Amino acid sequence: MSTHRVVSAGADLLADAVEAQAVDVTRVDWRPPMPGTVDDLATVAADPRRRAANERALQAMLDVTAYLVDVAPASEVLGLAPGQFLHAGPPITWERASGPMRGALMGAAALEGLVASPEDAVALFEHGDGVSLEPCHHRAAVGPMAGVVTPSMWLWVLEDPVTGRRTHCSLNEGLGKVLRYGAYSPDVLTRLRWLGEVLGPLLRTAVRGGDPIDVTGILTQMLQMGDEAHNRNRAGTLMLLRDLAPAMVSSGASSGDVAEAIRFIGGNDHFFLNLAMPACKLALDAARGIDGSTMVVAMARNGTDFGIQTAGTGDEWFTGPSQPVDGLYFGDYGPDDANPDIGDSAITETAGIGGFAMATAPAIVRFVGGSVPDALATTRRMHEITLGENPRWAVPVLEFQGTPTGIDVSLVCRTGILPQINTGMAGRLAGVGQVGAGLVTPPAEIFPQALHRLAELARSEV
Amino acid sequence: MTHTHVELRPGAYADSVTLLQVSRTVQQQPGVVAAQVAMATALNVDVLTEMGFDVPAEATTNDLVVALRLEDADGLGAALAGVEQAFAAATRRPSGAGELAPHRTTAAALRGASDTIALISVPGPSAMVEAMDAVHAGHDVMIFSDNVPVAHELALKQAAAERGVLVMGPDCGTAVVDGVGLGFANVVTPGPVGIVAASGTGCQQVLALLDHAGVGVASALGVGGRDLSAEIGGLATREALRRLDAHPDVELIVLISKPPAPEVAAAIEEHTAGLDTPVELALLGPDRPDLTAATEQVLRRLGWGVPDWPSVTPTSDLSLGYTPVDGALRGLFVGGTLASEARLIASETLGAVGSELADLATGHAVVDFGDDALTSGRAHPMIDPTLRLEQLTRVADDPTTGVILLDVVLGHGAEPDPAASLAPAIDGIGPLVVVTVVGTTHDPQDRRRTVAALSKAGAAVYLSNAEAARAALRFTGVGG
Numbered sequence: 001m002s003t004h005r006v007v008s009a010g011a012d013l014l015a016d017a018v019e020a021q022a023v024d025v026t027r028v029d030w031r032p033p034m035p036g037t038v039d040d041l042a043t044v045a046a047d048p049r050r051r052a053a054n055e056r057a058l059q060a061m062l063d064v065t066a067y068l069v070d071v072a073p074a075s076e077v078l079g080l081a082p083g084q085f086l087h088a089g090p091p092i093t094w095e096r097a098s099g100p101m102r103g104a105l106m107g108a109a110a111l112e113g114l115v116a117s118p119e120d121a122v123a124l125f126e127h128g129d130g131v132s133l134e135p136c137h138h139r140a141a142v143g144p145m146a147g148v149v150t151p152s153m154w155l156w157v158l159e160d161p162v163t164g165r166r167t168h169c170s171l172n173e174g175l176g177k178v179l180r181y182g183a184y185s186p187d188v189l190t191r192l193r194w195l196g197e198v199l200g201p202l203l204r205t206a207v208r209g210g211d212p213i214d215v216t217g218i219l220t221q222m223l224q225m226g227d228e229a230h231n232r233n234r235a236g237t238l239m240l241l242r243d244l245a246p247a248m249v250s251s252g253a254s255s256g257d258v259a260e261a262i263r264f265i266g267g268n269d270h271f272f273l274n275l276a277m278p279a280c281k282l283a284l285d286a287a288r289g290i291d292g293s294t295m296v297v298a299m300a301r302n303g304t305d306f307g308i309q310t311a312g313t314g315d316e317w318f319t320g321p322s323q324p325v326d327g328l329y330f331g332d333y334g335p336d337d338a339n340p341d342i343g344d345s346a347i348t349e350t351a352g353i354g355g356f357a358m359a360t361a362p363a364i365v366r367f368v369g370g371s372v373p374d375a376l377a378t379t380r381r382m383h384e385i386t387l388g389e390n391p392r393w394a395v396p397v398l399e400f401q402g403t404p405t406g407i408d409v410s411l412v413c414r415t416g417i418l419p420q421i422n423t424g425m426a427g428r429l430a431g432v433g434q435v436g437a438g439l440v441t442p443p444a445e446i447f448p449q450a451l452h453r454l455a456e457l458a459r460s461e462v
Numbered sequence: 463m464t465h466t467h468v469e470l471r472p473g474a475y476a477d478s479v480t481l482l483q484v485s486r487t488v489q490q491q492p493g494v495v496a497a498q499v500a501m502a503t504a505l506n507v508d509v510l511t512e513m514g515f516d517v518p519a520e521a522t523t524n525d526l527v528v529a530l531r532l533e534d535a536d537g538l539g540a541a542l543a544g545v546e547q548a549f550a551a552a553t554r555r556p557s558g559a560g561e562l563a564p565h566r567t568t569a570a571a572l573r574g575a576s577d578t579i580a581l582i583s584v585p586g587p588s589a590m591v592e593a594m595d596a597v598h599a600g601h602d603v604m605i606f607s608d609n610v611p612v613a614h615e616l617a618l619k620q621a622a623a624e625r626g627v628l629v630m631g632p633d634c635g636t637a638v639v640d641g642v643g644l645g646f647a648n649v650v651t652p653g654p655v656g657i658v659a660a661s662g663t664g665c666q667q668v669l670a671l672l673d674h675a676g677v678g679v680a681s682a683l684g685v686g687g688r689d690l691s692a693e694i695g696g697l698a699t700r701e702a703l704r705r706l707d708a709h710p711d712v713e714l715i716v717l718i719s720k721p722p723a724p725e726v727a728a729a730i731e732e733h734t735a736g737l738d739t740p741v742e743l744a745l746l747g748p749d750r751p752d753l754t755a756a757t758e759q760v761l762r763r764l765g766w767g768v769p770d771w772p773s774v775t776p777t778s779d780l781s782l783g784y785t786p787v788d789g790a791l792r793g794l795f796v797g798g799t800l801a802s803e804a805r806l807i808a809s810e811t812l813g814a815v816g817s818e819l820a821d822l823a824t825g826h827a828v829v830d831f832g833d834d835a836l837t838s839g840r841a842h843p844m845i846d847p848t849l850r851l852e853q854l855t856r857v858a859d860d861p862t863t864g865v866i867l868l869d870v871v872l873g874h875g876a877e878p879d880p881a882a883s884l885a886p887a888i889d890g891i892g893p894l895v896v897v898t899v900v901g902t903t904h905d906p907q908d909r910r911r912t913v914a915a916l917s918k919a920g921a922a923v924y925l926s927n928a929e930a931a932r933a934a935l936r937f938t939g940v941g942g
Contacts, residue, residue: 004576004577004578005575005577005578005579006578006579006580006581006642006644007568007571007572007575007578007579007580007581007596007601008580008581008582008583009567009568009571009580009581009582009583009584009592010477010581010582010583010584010606010607011477011478011480011583011606011841012477012480013845013875014581014583014606014644014645014875015581017643017645017874017875018581018642018643018644018874020874020906021642021643021874023642026564026565026571027564028564028565028566028567028568028570028571028592029563029564029565029566030566030567030584030588030592031475031566032475032524032585032588033588033591035473035524038587038588039587041588041591042587042588042590042591042611042614045590045591045594045617046590046594046613046614046617046618046621048621051598377563380562380563381563383570384565384566384567384570410591411567411569414566414567414591415566415567417566
């Protein structure tokens with residue numbers, strides 16, 4: 001066995017002694033793991049299922065191509081009934097919900113006609129009679145910011161043709177004062193009704209009228225055009241519009257409606273986010289339920305809690321407090337105006353894009369107060385906590401290295417490196433809208449929690 | 463009036479060698495009477511307490527302790543600034559914004575690697591996790607770390623056996639892989655011998671003796687001290703034997719170990735019988751040949767002559783007309799196997815010979831300063847001689863000490879000039895001093911100069927640890 005290189009983790013002295021013999025040495029910058037994780041890390045490392053399980057989980061997610069196959073109301077495709085409300089993030093109660101979440105729930109209650117005006121919904125939710133809250137994730141859906149979904153809202157339907165599995169997401173309302181930021185003024189409700197009565201059905205006709213659109217393919221191209229699919233979706237939105245426009249025009253809808261739809265989509269640079277998210281969820285859901293795997297399959301926030309789920313721990317959520325977002329504020333907003341981190345959009349980072357692909361979207365970096373080297377360093381740093389790379393989603397400036405894919409709970413605990421999320425900031429008070437954008441991470445403690453559960457499960461296997 | 467400052471830094475971490483460098487630098491600063499920067503392991507807390515520092519009771523092994531004794535309180539600011547500077551100088555940092563940050567795990571560092579060995583020396587409880595990265599990626603790994611639980615070792619070696627990967631260790635201090643020394647290893651020339659060693663300094667002794675006899679070594683593969691236990695069953699030994707058997711240059715394999723568990727011994731014998739290459743078993747134990755005798759047997763099997771092993775003694779021959787001294791034999795060793803060998807030889811004549819630190823004050827004793835108990839949160843004594851030097855002073859001043867036995871191990875990784883601190887410590891002391899210097903003439907420390915310095919300080923110096931131990935016995939009132 002010949003030794004051309006040595007990788008050394010630990011005392012520099014030993015690495016020095018090898019280097020002095022003209023052997024190439026790579027030094028690992030090893031640091032103690034997160035407090036309290038040493039034993040669980042060993043248990044998980046020794047689990048004979050882990051390596052193969054993680055390979056399977058990563059491959060399962062990489063193998064999924066998401067196609068846009070339909071647009072339909074939630075009552076039809078999710079069986080959502082009046083009084084049922086889906087929301088972003090792990091399970092939450094009205095009592096614990098933050099401003100934007102409450103505002104969105106109130107607006108949605110009015111939209112569904114459960115109350116005459118949004119303010120009346122407060123009593124409705126406080127009593128809880130006839131209303132239920134459930135995470136979007138539990139119903140094969142994802143929602144940006146407050147992410148509230150109710151029966152009459154029209155949803156994108158994405159499908160994996162190999163398995164027939166589907167995921168769903170609402171149509172993006174646009175910027176400013178919108179429901180997902182907790183606004184519920186008459187304008188907001190008017191727009192929501194237009195989405196349900198005009199845009200949704202028009203898009204349905206267009207989507208059904210053509211071949212399914214390869215959303216994964218659009219993501220592949222976007223990433224090489226300055227988008228990272230979380231905070232930057234401009235190229236994706238335009239490519240979607242390009243794909244849909246002919247069928248929209250020949251849909252039979254009035255030219256006025258078609259023009260308004262195109263103007264609406266074209267004027268909302270975030271429109272594609274609501275396709276990027278369910279595409280990522282569709283891929284990650286393929287990795288669920290693989291015993292022994294330590295891969296993260298969901299990261300989600302409800303505005304109060306941040307939760308993760310892993311491939312090897314079933315439907316269990318590991319939660320901690322949602323963190324404040326660190327970045328730049330619009331106008332004269334400041335830190336006191338911002339709500340803690342909120343939304344299912346961290347599913348993009350979970351799938352290796354968004355903040356993980358920051359190196360591919362240098363323009364976004366200044367928006368969040370960073371520098372270009374920071375963006376490159378971030379993507380490189382995410383490679384330290386992931387299982388592999390996505391061969392389809394490549395980052396040009398990093399010599400087309402694939403995006404860092406498959407967050408490994410044990411690698412996070414070993415290195416202390418937290419997944420980097422790139423996100424918008426919601427105003428703390430319902431209805432204020434977006435107050436800024438920046439960087440945020442999950443609360444650190446949820447990873448040792450998840451690791452502990454994985455270790456328990458590994459021990460019970462023996 | 464001196465000023466004492468003890469500070470706890472919870473969660474701060476640096477490896478023991480870095481902390482040693484920082485402590486030394488700060489100690490030399492003006493105004494600093496004494497300084498110790500260390501992780502608060504039980505052992506280090508004892509050392510600090512002995513130095514007169516009051517360590518807070520809530521200190522845990524994850525906390526860093528900065529303990530300073532200054533000439534006066536005014537010097538505190540400067541001393542603390544000096545601590546930070548020493549840390550900055552000792553800690554490796556990536557240079558410049560354009561430089562890539564180093565990898566944080568062995569897994570990341572091994573991506574896309576080939577022909578690579580992983581060398582793991584992180585704290586024991588975390589070593590298996592790093593080593594498993596290497597095993598799963600199909601790379602051989604050497605684990606220098608001690609204090610690794612046996613369950614971890616078993617999991618690693620089982621995973622390795624499934625993949626044909628070699629796990630050298632845990633607690634493997636020495637390996638030579640196709641000419642490259644890993645850990646504490648002596649510089650040798652390539653040759654017809656392959657070594658499989660369950661111990662570091664046992665291997666180093668054989669390397670040094672063979673080198674003196676002009677015989678080269680193709681590879682010396684460490685397997686860790688527990689590999690031949692019933693629990694581990696010789697998993698790494700099996701793989702190491704397979705590798706050396708397949709090596710085109712190896713004509714004879716030497717297996718150095720203490721006697722294995724009986725069930726394992728039988729399996730190993732059966733295994734070696736099935737190899738094409740002959741295997742010489744050098745199993746150190748009562749009624750068995752010592753390492754020097756085993757090496758001589760290797761030379762004979764290869765058809766080489768057995769040389770006189772070199773020594774330098776204060777008089778021409780101490781065994782002639784020399785009046786034996788009264789007093790205990792006290793050995794302070796840095797090499798575990800060298801200590802075991804000396805203890806074994808000594809006990810053949812002296813009866814009970816203690817092995818604990820406390821035994822150095824009560825009777826005959828040979829202590830291994832590289833033992834887990836004495837290295838918790840500290841650098842190995844071959845890197846940091848402080849603890850042994852302190853005990854040496856005590857033993858030298860003890861009127862019941864008759865003869866002191868020491869080992870000095872040269873080679874990669876060991877301190878650059880061991881004689882610099884040891885020679886002054888033995889010069890002019892009461893008891894007789896016998897030293898084994900294990901090293902080759904190509905080692906970085908200049909063996910000739912080391913031997914000369916120790917001899918000038920009055921020690922009898924030997925290349926063979928067994929000869930040294932027997933010489934020491936001749937000097938006690940009991941030996942013959």
